[in-house]
Amino acid sequence: DADVTQTPRNRITKTGKRIMLECSQTKGHDRMYWYRQDPGLGLRLIYYSFDVKDINKGEISDGYSVSRQAQAKFSLSLESAIPNQTALYFCATSEGQPQHFGDGTRLSIL
Amino acid sequence: RKEVEQDPGPFNVPEGATVAFNCTYSNSASQSFFWYRQDCRKEPKLLMSVYSSGNEDGRFTAQLNRASQYISLLIRDSKLSDSATYLCVVNKGSTGNQFYFGTGTSLTVIP
Numbered sequence: 526d527a528d529v530t531q532t533p534r535n536r537i538t539k540t541g542k543r544i545m546l547e548c549s550q551t552k553g554h555d556r557m558y559w560y561r562q563d564p565g566l567g568l569r570l571i572y573y574s575f576d577v578k579d580i581n582k583g584e585i586s587d588g589y590s591v592s593r594q595a596q597a598k599f600s601l602s603l604e605s606a607i608p609n610q611t612a613l614y615f616c617a618t619s620e621g622q623p624q625h626f627g628d629g630t631r632l633s634i635l
Numbered sequence: 636r637k638e639v640e641q642d643p644g645p646f647n648v649p650e651g652a653t654v655a656f657n658c659t660y661s662n663s664a665s666q667s668f669f670w671y672r673q674d675c676r677k678e679p680k681l682l683m684s685v686y687s688s689g690n691e692d693g694r695f696t697a698q699l700n701r702a703s704q705y706i707s708l709l710i711r712d713s714k715l716s717d718s719a720t721y722l723c724v725v726n727k728g729s730t731g732n733q734f735y736f737g738t739g740t741s742l743t744v745i746p
Binding site: 558560565566567568569570613615622623624625626627628629631 | 639643667669676677678679680681684722724726734736737738739
């Protein structure tokens with residue numbers, strides 16, 4: 526079983542819909558991160574959390590929110606999805622460094 | 636200026652060749668450096684950390700040049716399975732929350 530699991534793996538939805546991406550980990554790491562990856566732009570940090578209830582904005586947090594209710598789970602929400610949020614999303618965990626990534630969620634907003 | 640810059644390539648090399656990638660970073664206070672490998676549509680996976688003294692893992696050698704603010708990755712005796720995108724990652728902070736990713740360098744090893 527994967528140490529960092531993301532669900533769903535793929536999602537296609539319409540503009541304006543609320544979307545939640547889930548991340549769970551069995552590594553026991555305190556630190557969790559959400560990134561998005563776009564062609565030619567590399568990975569960009571959306572939000573990160575160093576502990577339960579600890580939430581910090583990353584480089585591109587606008588239009589996103591997160592929840593860290595348990596050490597093992599970190600969810601990312603798009604309250605009202607828009608087409609330019611179409612991307613590959615990765616969750617990552619770390620105990621300091623380096624980071625370990627989930628399999629990714631491919632999200633398409635039509 | 637981007638925090639981390641890489642030549643996107645693509646690098647197309649024959650099997651058995653030696654290939655090198657460089658990555659430059661803008662912040663001299665950067666503290667930790669890594670190379671990740673990413674296969675098409677898959678998650679990045681840690682290839683190796685980069686230490687100040689340079690380090691080697693089999694056919695892979697990583698080096699850090701703090702004075703010139705770049706890190707390098709050398710792959711010797713390239714295999715078909717080395718075909719992937721190689722991401723340079725720099726951690727600017729001591730608290731582990733400021734990872735910056737390069738856009739990646741694409742490598743294709745040709746039979």
